[in-house]
Amino acid sequence: MMRPYADKVESDPSVPAAVDIVVIGGGIVGCSAAFWAAEQGHRVALIEKGRIAGEQSSRNWGWVRRMGRAVAEYPLGIESLRIWDTLAQRTGHDTGFCRTGxxxxxxxxxxxxxxxxxxxxxxxxxxxxxxxxxxxxxxxxxxxxxxxxxxxxxxDDGRAEPALAAPALARGARTKGATVLTGCAVRSIETKAGTVSAVITERGRIACNAVIVAGGAWSRLFLGNLGIDFPQLRVRGSAMRTAPIKGGPAHALGNGAFGIRPRLDGGYTIAQRGRSKVQITPDSFRLFGKYLGSLRENRGEISLTVDRSMWDGLVTPRHWQPDEISPFEKCRVLDPEPQEAALAKAMRAVQAAFPALKQATITERWGGIIDVTPDAVPVIDPVDEIPGLVIASGFSGHGFGIGPAAGQLAGELATGVPTLVDPTPFRLDRFGGAMLKAAE
Known part of the structure; x- marks a missing residue:
């Protein structure tokens, strides 16, 4: 078994004393936000606790689609497809994007x-x-x-390469003047008169005017330490890729049994469609009321799984001080085992549908953690109680394709300029109040 490869982005050697915007999280959304903000002339620091695209941004299927989304996401999907067309030229790096249907x-x-x-x-x-x-x-x-x-x-819908896309954006942001720090966890945020004034990282303090939290599956933990109740649970997915082979589909294809898409290298990325594996963790009980409606509505598509995430949730601190080692330094990258039985079932279905792939060689299998909100729609929203703080998380497995527009929207909200789409459907307050009533 091998883990998915992502094009490596080296860290800048020094931590800036001050920037305009700090982006927390080196996935597709965080890298998109950093690239857009740097392109607009803002001083930006993109900070990733592990490696760029180390988690779900390199582990997703690589679909770039507008079709089949939640209604709230269609405008982001439409704008993102337009942006995808421009990224290779604007960043100077290949993203693997092409419109293949x-x-x-x-x-x-x-x-x-x-x-x-x-x-x-x-x-x-x-x-x-x-x-x-x-x-x-x-x-x-x-x-x-x-x-x-x-x-x-x-x-007009298409695909891109998860191994290339976020790294291309991170490098593009650096070319535009951003600092890119990897292997560097943000521990907390400082405020002055209630407004964002700095972040505290494991490598030191960075003064700033705005912070975008694009931490994927880690966002609830980070925001909870600030007193913000961000509803988010984790779903475990699995995927695999084949060596180059002829005779498969020219389009990305999804049915009730599998999803498949052609890769830039001539192989295919394959995964099972259908029942999602929701990890049972302590947060599952804390958030049960918020997710009850979704569980009822999607009960045929959800299965519950108990794995080491339950233990991790029990022993991971939920609160820490800025001068303490944070949970993000103890676990740099979420790297779950793939679900071998699900992948084998998907491969059998693919080979039944495309006999030419009976000769395919599987070169990689991997697991990934998807962060899911109660309505499976992301939160892209300023936190009213902490001016200067913007959340861009909870993409529920839909983030790769809409990442470029979602990142730009987060950057626009952080800088106060007109937004490319109406941000109202992505507000945090649709789930209730943002701030916890008391520290737990």
């Missing part, structure tokens, strides 16, 4: 109903989504043995 297929009544909902949503937002009959699916996927009653195709 995305196809969903449906076999069961529930899948048929979902595809019809997606088709209507796409139409509402002016997207060219083409319905496909079984005969048209056969023509599009020549040599395949797809069992489907219908399909939906968006020609």
């Amino acid at each position: 995305v196809v969903y297929t449906a076999q069961t009544d529930a899948e048929m109903a979902w595809i019809e909902t997606v088709r209507r949503d796409a139409q509402t937002f002016g997207l060219a989504a083409q319905s496909l009959t079984p005969a048209q699916l056969s023509d599009r996927f020549e040599g395949a043995s797809l069992t489907a009653r219908a399909g939906l195709y968006t020609e």
